[in-house]
Amino acid sequence: MLTRRATLAATLLPLAAQAQEGYPSRPVTLIVPFAPGGATDMIGRMVAEALTPRLGKPVVVENRPGAAANIGVAALARAAPDGHTIGIVSLTTLGLNPWLYKDRLPFNPERDFAPISNGAITPNVLVINPRKIPATNLAELVAWLKAHPGQANYGSSGAGTAIHVAMEIFLAAAGLTATHVPYRGSGPMMTDLIGGQIDLAVDGAAVAWPHVQGGSVRAIATTGAERAFFAPDLPTLAETYPNAIIAPWHGFAAPANTPTPIVERLSRDIQAVLADPTIITRMRTQVMIPAPMSPTTFATFITTERTRYGRVIEAAGIRVE
Template sequence: MPMIDRRAVLALAGAASLSAPARAQAFPSRPFRILVPFAAGGTTDILARAIGERLSVALGQPVVIDNRGGAGGTVAGEAFARAEPDGHTLLVATASLICINKALYARLPFDPDTDFAPVAMLAQQPNVLVVNPRALPMTTLPELIAHIRANPGRVNYASSGTGSQLHLTGEMFRAAVGVEMTHVPYRGSAPAMTDLVAGNVPMMFDGLGTALPQVRGGAIRALGTASEAENAALPGVPPIASVLPGFLSVNWTGLFVLRATPEPVVARIDAETRRALAGPELATLFRERAFDPMPISRADLPAFVAAESTRWREAVRASGARAD
């Protein structure tokens, strides 16, 4: 029987016992990559670059923003699921990728519930109901609802595409109003907004940040926000829930890690992210871009994501939309 070197065994045992803390202490050991499921320049990308810049300074490593648009975020989600779970690859995602797609697609190459873990919510913006004032001259939400109910099936609404959050928000609105409306899908929010401004479609839901310039310029009119309270960027525009109780559609953006990431690494990313969110630079960005903060603790994030998943699963079911 071969001799066993006791000192070698003790050395191996010591290395094994120190491996997890050592990995945490070594973090970060190389540049970060933040996957973004949309093209550069949009709301999600703006937030990803803002938080990435501050994480780079705080953690002493460069941060690369990797825009992987396509399939409602599924392309980015698949790339993220294949990454090493060591905290060096992060995902900035919205409800579309985390909550809606699992109800919309029959199969996904990943499971956001078991493969991903939320670290922090970065910001949110309500979706807003906007109309072309020439096509729909109403100035209040009750007037618009009365018009739609008096003309069932005759009022069209645009969206950024079938199964998108904006489409599902329109379907929730149609169900709450209680009459048929005609959905006109576009390949993205920008062409839908172009046709709304031109009067080719009379109304749509859009994210507050993208609709705001056209509202302020007078090309379109905002009649309601899909938030719990009035938004400071649209004073005098009521929440839709004040007329249709319970109506809520918020476009939130969160930071995610792979679920197998070591806890000490996640805790450090969490701490630095929340420190950055509390800083004056991001406060200025939030004011300029009409973002609202989301002060949800990491312990409460799973319940928040689960509630959002339920909300959007029901919206997908009611709409009948499928992406396969």
């Protein structure tokens, strides 16, 4: 038995080395499971651009939106495990959807992926169209929603996404009702919020904050455990509703069984990109927080997040039909 194991190891090690040495042999596809224009897409394009010279081959972003990002992530799970297709996984896809969709999920979140590195944390902000809801702070917003039960429409980038869950957690904590209008991404949702087709939303600050600064939408609160670095005077929902905390993250993964040397190579390169001062500045300018991790650390982080938000979703009674 020992001889057979030794022979197998001696056979696999050169193959793994060859896989790393010959990688990449063609352009690398980066699947972004959301529509263009949202925070996830912004992170993907930023990293793809900086990763291209490190890999020596183009890194091409492919947007595959729909079904709360399950379509794109399922495509990643089915891709050839050779490192030439990687994708963005997130709190939505690997932390929330396993609880929201359960036996309807088109992939196994524990077995179908090889975590590479986390990418960035994107603070969320609760925003309103001030021409539709005349509120200037959280107390006024809650009072208005209570005075108009079920009359407000709120948007999300898809049923079951992190920003949908964030709004549902807030509504449940405050005892409010509003009608959910799902979109295929943050970009089209924000367009309709500005245009008045919907009244309020939780969205990534990377998308929402420029519109807050321009005056087309009004910021009411952020959704993290602490006040955001870009708006220290803006309260968090948790200051009023302690359980209304959600902090989205967006990381990188390959299909399961991608050779370890390739996963480690990608992780080193992505971590180097995220540690580059230019990228750090660009991310912070777009109100994102770089969060590089080793494959092992990222895998543990994903498991911890999935467990934590499972408790939150069950407590709030959130379901996706």
